[in-house]
Amino acid sequence: MTAFKKLTLTEPELVVALQSKDPAVLKTLYSMYSSALYGVISRIITHTELAEDVLQETFVKIWQSATNYDQTKGRLFTWMMNIARNLSIDKLRSKDFKNSLKNQDIENNVSFVDEQNKVTFNPDVMGVKQLVENLKPDLQSVLDLVYYKGYTHVEAAEKLDLPLGTVKTRIRLAIIELRRSFN
Amino acid sequence: MSVENLKAYIESGVLELYVLGDLTPEETLHVEEMASQYREVRDELAAIEQAMEQYAMQNAVEPSTEVETRLFEKLDVSDLRENILTPHTQQEEPRIVRFDNNAGKVKTLRYALVACVALLIVSTAALFVTYNQLNDAHDQIASLSLDKQKYAGLVKQLEFNNKGLDNMVAMFDSKEWATIRMAGQAFSPKSKMNVYWNKKDKSVLINYVAMDLPKTDPEHEYQLWALVNGKPVSLGVFGKPDSASNEALLKMPAIQEAQAFAVTLEPMGGSVNPTMEKLTVMGGV
Numbered sequence: 001m002t003a004f005k006k007l008t009l010t011e012p013e014l015v016v017a018l019q020s021k022d023p024a025v026l027k028t029l030y031s032m033y034s035s036a037l038y039g040v041i042s043r044i045i046t047h048t049e050l051a052e053d054v055l056q057e058t059f060v061k062i063w064q065s066a067t068n069y070d071q072t073k074g075r076l077f078t079w080m081m082n083i084a085r086n087l088s089i090d091k092l093r094s095k096d097f098k099n100s101l102k103n104q105d106i107e108n109n110v111s112f113v114d115e116q117n118k119v120t121f122n123p124d125v126m127g128v129k130q131l132v133e134n135l136k137p138d139l140q141s142v143l144d145l146v147y148y149k150g151y152t153h154v155e156a157a158e159k160l161d162l163p164l165g166t167v168k169t170r171i172r173l174a175i176i177e178l179r180r181s182f183n
Numbered sequence: 184m185s186v187e188n189l190k191a192y193i194e195s196g197v198l199e200l201y202v203l204g205d206l207t208p209e210e211t212l213h214v215e216e217m218a219s220q221y222r223e224v225r226d227e228l229a230a231i232e233q234a235m236e237q238y239a240m241q242n243a244v245e246p247s248t249e250v251e252t253r254l255f256e257k258l259d260v261s262d263l264r265e266n267i268l269t270p271h272t273q274q275e276e277p278r279i280v281r282f283d284n285n286a287g288k289v290k291t292l293r294y295a296l297v298a299c300v301a302l303l304i305v306s307t308a309a310l311f312v313t314y315n316q317l318n319d320a321h322d323q324i325a326s327l328s329l330d331k332q333k334y335a336g337l338v339k340q341l342e343f344n345n346k347g348l349d350n351m352v353a354m355f356d357s358k359e360w361a362t363i364r365m366a367g368q369a370f371s372p373k374s375k376m377n378v379y380w381n382k383k384d385k386s387v388l389i390n391y392v393a394m395d396l397p398k399t400d401p402e403h404e405y406q407l408w409a410l411v412n413g414k415p416v417s418l419g420v421f422g423k424p425d426s427a428s429n430e431a432l433l434k435m436p437a438i439q440e441a442q443a444f445a446v447t448l449e450p451m452g453g454s455v456n457p458t459m460e461k462l463t464v465m466g467g468v
Contacts, residue, residue, distance in 0.1 A: 026258065030251060035243035036236075042244050052250045059254050073215055074202070074228065077236040082204035152205050168196030175199050179234040 008032055011076050018066045018076075026063060033077065034059070037084045043148040044088035054091050058084045089150040135177055142170040184221070192217065193227050202231045347392030347431025359383050363444050365466035370448070371397055376464045378407070378444045387418055387435040396463060399448065406449040408457050409441035416441075420453040443467040 009017070009028055017025035038055050045051040061083050069079050135143065145151040145159060146167075157167040184192070200206050201214040217224045354360040360379045367374040376394040380387055389407065396405060399422060407418040418435045445465035447457040 023258075026255070030254070034251070035245045036239040038246040038250075039242040039244040040239055042246075043242070048247075052246055055246050055250050056254045056257065060257060063258060072219075075232045075236060077239070078202055078232045081235065081239060085204060146203060146205065153200055153203075165196075168200065169194075171203070172194065172196035172199045175231055175234055178238050179230055182234055182237045 012071075015069065015071055015076055018062075019069070021066065026059070029062070030059060033080060036077070037080060040081055040084050040147075041088045044085065044150040045091055050091060051088075054084070054087050057087050061087065085150060092150055135174055139170050139174040139177065142167055143174040146171055189221060189223055193223065198224065198228050199231055202228065202235055343431055344392050347390050350432050351390055351393055354379050354388075360388075361468065363466050363468055365444055365446065365464035368462045368465055370461050371463045374464050376446060378466070380438075380441070380444075380468070384437065385439050386437045389421060389433050389435060391431045391433065396446070402451055403448050404451055404453070405446050405463065406453045406457065407435055408445045408447065409438045410443040410445065411438065411441050413442075415445070415457050417453060417455070417457075418444075420449065441468060 009025075009032070014025060014029060014032075018029065034055065037058055038051070041054045041058065042048070042051040045054060058080070062080055065083075069076065141160060142156055145156040146153060151159065153167045153171060154164065156162075157164045160167065162170075197206070197210065197214060201211060206214065214224075214228075218228055354362070359381050361382055363378040363380060365376045365378060374396050376389070376396060378387060378389055387407075387409075399405065404420045404422040406420045408415040409418055410416075416438060418438060421433055421435075443465060445457065446463045447454075447459070448461040448463055449458055
């Protein structure tokens, strides 16, 4: 992978090209963001084939609804990431996904269920794993659910049996931790 | 909004949820309103977004290359792979107008045109060959029908000869008929001819089959004479067997008495006296 130089454009340049429906920008966009978005998707959907379907759907949607993106309301990546997260969550709740669960072999069931219930990490980014592990466990569990598992904060509050306000605060604190570590 | 209230708003965690896309439409609108009013909110949102983006980048997972292939196939922009934007040439880059569908149609039409031309050439060649064969067939039919006419004529001739020969055989068999052989004379040494003279009723017959005389020209015909006591008596003229009659035998006037018969070549219609210079054949009884 390091042999290939990543293609990059500044965000305003990307937005202009994307919204003028310049097909050439798609390659650049894919090169810049596909792995980051796939990182988000594949943590929500561990089934590789379905996760890749969602990645494809994500870029199709980015392409088709590019004009809906409003630069004043946030970063391009935030917009794309939310598309990826929403499509992932939709998939997770769809018939498609439930069918794929049923189709798992009995032998694979144990490890599959395991996979469904654990957070996996990209071995290439051990630093981040370290970082997330360094989060306090209560912060980590909330971020796990909301960021990796596709839960809404309301669902996370139910799951963790916590008040909504606490969940919100913990999400904030977890992100503040991340902000600190990146600065 | 007071500074304290603003701080409390920022710290409520609603901005993080906004970035995570986990707010109702009303809440979302409210955050956007706050962001447009307060710089602090904008800065905080930017920081959260930056953190989430970096976090995502750090946790990036490389998808299989098939996804990219399928995606560009699906969006039908695969042909633009080599045409990647770079920051400096983005504006100058010519607009790409794609004629994919038309190009396909033109290609198809081109193939169709080539096929049509090929078909036309083959058809023309086939037509030419057929035309030649038809001409050959016409020639063959013409030559066959010529052959047929020839054979029909030959058959007619053979029938005529056969009939004449039959008559000759019949007359040989009968004792009534005397055959007088006339030999060629100085005018035409190679000529010969028979005359048949019935001893009972004295009738005279000649047989076209039993004569070998030079052909006459249109102004002349042969005249048969009987020599009776040294004087020639005309027994009438005869020419070539005409095609209208199938009879090989020709009945001439009867003569009661004759010592010899002769044939001379005379002008059409015959002469009163024989032209002795043109005495062709003569034979005694």
